[in-house]
Amino acid sequence: MTDEHQEQSPNLAAIPQPVLRKSKRLGVIWIIPVIAALVGIWLAVRAVTLAGPTITIAFKSAEGLVAGKTKIKFKDVEVGQVESLGLSPDLSHVTVRASMVGDIEPYLTTNTQFWVVRARVAAGAVSGLSTLFSGAYIGMDPGQAGEPARSFTGLESPPAATVDTPGRFFNLRAESLGSLDVGSPVYYRKIKVGQVVRYEMTKDGSAVNIRLFIQAPHDKGVHVNTRFWEASGFDATIDTSGVRINTDSLINLLIGGIAFQTPTNLQPGPTAPEDHTFVLYSSREQIDEPVYMQKLYLISYFDDNVRGLSKGAAVEFRGIKIGEVVDVKLEFSEKQSAFRTPVLMVIEPERIDIAGENKVDKEGLILKLIERGLRAQARTALLLTGQLYVHLSMYPEAAPQKLRHAGPYAVIPSVPGTTEEITSGITTFLKRLEKLPLEQIGSDLSASLGHIRQLVASEDWVAALGSLRHSLNQLESFTAALNSEVAPEFKTALAQLQRTLAQSEHTLSAAEGLVGGNAPLGYDVQQMLRELTKAGRAVTALADYLQRNPDAFIFGKGAPQP
Numbered sequence: 001m002t003d004e005h006q007e008q009s010p011n012l013a014a015i016p017q018p019v020l021r022k023s024k025r026l027g028v029i030w031i032i033p034v035i036a037a038l039v040g041i042w043l044a045v046r047a048v049t050l051a052g053p054t055i056t057i058a059f060k061s062a063e064g065l066v067a068g069k070t071k072i073k074f075k076d077v078e079v080g081q082v083e084s085l086g087l088s089p090d091l092s093h094v095t096v097r098a099s100m101v102g103d104i105e106p107y108l109t110t111n112t113q114f115w116v117v118r119a120r121v122a123a124g125a126v127s128g129l130s131t132l133f134s135g136a137y138i139g140m141d142p143g144q145a146g147e148p149a150r151s152f153t154g155l156e157s158p159p160a161a162t163v164d165t166p167g168r169f170f171n172l173r174a175e176s177l178g179s180l181d182v183g184s185p186v187y188y189r190k191i192k193v194g195q196v197v198r199y200e201m202t203k204d205g206s207a208v209n210i211r212l213f214i215q216a217p218h219d220k221g222v223h224v225n226t227r228f229w230e231a232s233g234f235d236a237t238i239d240t241s242g243v244r245i246n247t248d249s250l251i252n253l254l255i256g257g258i259a260f261q262t263p264t265n266l267q268p269g270p271t272a273p274e275d276h277t278f279v280l281y282s283s284r285e286q287i288d289e290p291v292y293m294q295k296l297y298l299i300s301y302f303d304d305n306v307r308g309l310s311k312g313a314a315v316e317f318r319g320i321k322i323g324e325v326v327d328v329k330l331e332f333s334e335k336q337s338a339f340r341t342p343v344l345m346v347i348e349p350e351r352i353d354i355a356g357e358n359k360v361d362k363e364g365l366i367l368k369l370i371e372r373g374l375r376a377q378a379r380t381a382l383l384l385t386g387q388l389y390v391h392l393s394m395y396p397e398a399a400p401q402k403l404r405h406a407g408p409y410a411v412i413p414s415v416p417g418t419t420e421e422i423t424s425g426i427t428t429f430l431k432r433l434e435k436l437p438l439e440q441i442g443s444d445l446s447a448s449l450g451h452i453r454q455l456v457a458s459e460d461w462v463a464a465l466g467s468l469r470h471s472l473n474q475l476e477s478f479t480a481a482l483n484s485e486v487a488p489e490f491k492t493a494l495a496q497l498q499r500t501l502a503q504s505e506h507t508l509s510a511a512e513g514l515v516g517g518n519a520p521l522g523y524d525v526q527q528m529l530r531e532l533t534k535a536g537r538a539v540t541a542l543a544d545y546l547q548r549n550p551d552a553f554i555f556g557k558g559a560p561q562p
Helices: 002-008 028-050 102-107 250-255 362-371 418-435 438-457 459-514 520-548
Strands: 051-059 071-074 077-087 094-101 113-117 120-122 125-127 137-141 151-153 167-174 185-188 191-201 208-215 227-230 234-239 242-247 258-261 277-281 296-302 314-317 320-328 331-333 338-347 374-382 387-394 409-411
Touching: 051 077, 051 102, 077 102, 077 137, 094 102, 185 208, 296 374, 314 338, 362 374, 362 409, 438 459
Parallel strands: 051 151, 071 137, 167 277, 185 258, 227 277, 296 409, 314 387
Antiparallel strands: 051 094, 071 077, 077 094, 113 137, 120 125, 167 208, 185 191, 191 208, 227 258, 234 242, 296 338, 314 320, 320 338, 331 338, 374 387
């Protein structure tokens, strides 16, 4: 069996052996790995060459930000991505580390701004609604050219204007912020042309600086003499002119706003440069008030009640405002043991125009008027509120007084107010009334009334009244008989007399025509005819009068009876 197996096995020595040879060419199989390696190297080099700088941004909160997902965008173009989020060592803010694309590196300067774009409702505007679905992202504004920077402080709200928004920034100075806030609109002729960017208090705390942005081309309408005022939605004013109520839009009522305009009584000046500072007025009426440089301070002392007279009250001369009240105090004189109220006023002499070629010192003019009878009086401006104002007027009948000073201020003598005058008159009347012997007058009047009652109740008085009534009845009967019997015959006689006189006048007229010329006879005849004519007219008048008053024959001509 062994032999058979050996006979069936092939002869290994007889099998040919392969010959191995080294090839000098690279195999096709290596092409793919080589290409992959080259692509990887190219991508790595490209990633290194195109990678931008890494920056850090400080925010108060990381709300809506996610590391590795949140993008940084400019004009909706991705320019970076958040890599990591961390807290500052003092836990006061969040540090965002982000990588930026290389193309944006030249625009990373000290003027670059970053803010988180999320859904907002502020100052009557809604923004960032798209982030409700896509998530928040970080907005970027390159701003103006500046020094290169890698660390930034993020804004809590979007800026009012970015680098691609044409327009200019201006500054306002106000006593208080009022209802304004960041984002409050700025109006020109009730069209929104800008908004408030930020505000801050001055270092001394005396005012508030407000920065606002006005879009082009409306910024060209801001001149050096343009006036800004706070345009609130509801403005009610009560003064000497009465009650005025101005309303604006509902948005202004809720968030306030600022409006500007060049006063109509001024010519527009040069265009205001950027960052020019203006004064913010509290109302529309104040911008039309002229600005005067000369100020003259005067003081007046009032002895009567000045309740309702406060700082800012008008000082008027003949109904025209020439100044206002600066201060009202209460002063006690220990020497006289009495109180008085010194009222400090500021007069603007430029409000008074002096006619004539000779220029007169306006301050000296006012001081001379004091010597000639200029007096101050507290009058009621509005009965509804009891508000007072200072009325200056000339009182020639007032006792002359020399000009005197109280410290640095000239003193204007005062006269009692209208209310005080009425009260004083009533008091004087009551004092005079007290001096009258009212009890004696009452006693005499009571006695007189007693005598009258006795006279009326006496029998003689009753008999006298009866006799008077009987006489009146007789007179009435006689007048009736005269009218019924005598009057008709008398009227007939008067009619015949009138006809006779008419014929006589006709005859005389004819005779006058026959006798004429300048002869003495003609003149005498004419004179006689004139006399006869006058006599005829007198008789006619007498006849008319007797016809109207037939009882004149008895009583004579007298005053007409009632």
